[in-house]
Amino acid sequence: MKLVSIHPKLPMSNKIATRTFYVQKLGFIDIGSEDYDGYLILKRDTVEIHFFEFKDLIPEENYGQVYIRTEEIRIIYQSFIENEVAIHVGGILSAKPWGQIEFSILDPDNNLLTFGQAI
Numbered sequence: 001m002k003l004v005s006i007h008p009k010l011p012m013s014n015k016i017a018t019r020t021f022y023v024q025k026l027g028f029i030d031i032g033s034e035d036y037d038g039y040l041i042l043k044r045d046t047v048e049i050h051f052f053e054f055k056d057l058i059p060e061e062n063y064g065q066v067y068i069r070t071e072e073i074r075i076i077y078q079s080f081i082e083n084e085v086a087i088h089v090g091g092i093l094s095a096k097p098w099g100q101i102e103f104s105i106l107d108p109d110n111n112l113l114t115f116g117q118a119i
Contacts, residue, residue, distance in 0.1 A: 005046075010064045010111045011054035015040055017108045018051055025083045057109055064111035073101050073117035080105065088112065095119060 012018040019040060022028040028042040028049070038053035047068055070076055077093050087093070091104025091114060100116040107113065 005048075007048045007050050008066045009050045009052055010066065010107075010109070011057050011062060012040065012051040012109050013054060013057040013059065014108070015051070015053060021108050022049075025080070025085050027079070059108070059110035062110040064109070065114070066111065067114045067116060070115055070117050073103070073115060076115060077103050 015038070019030060019042070022042045023030060026044065028044040030040070031043045031048070032039070032041040040051040042049050042051070049066065073093070077087075080087070085105055088104040088106055091102065091112075093101065093103040095101050096116075099119050101119055102114055102116040104112055104114040
């Protein structure tokens with residue numbers, strides 16, 4: 001028996017805002033076979049993220065986080081800049097002592113997405 005993948009589930013307070021941000025700004029596609037009430041499934045390349053509705057979510061109190069590995073960090077970073085995605089103040093593109101080049105963004109509900117590539 002082996003594990004083959006992971007699909008994080010993050011909270012969202014507004015399904016339309018979440019879908020719009022991830023599809024229009026980050027290049028994900030909606031892969032839900034149906035429009036499930038209070039649930040959203042998005043994918044880009046081999047990365048799949050699920051979202052569950054949390055109507056009482058206070059974004060400033062949300063600490064949801066996902067680390068996404070890539071092989072094209074500079075291209076992704078530039079595409080986000082061109083799509084006017086705000087880069088997290090503490091997460092600008094930089095080399096880290098643990099052997100990764102990383103940057104971070106926040107989604108509309110304050111979920112932190114960190115993108116990293118091995119140096």
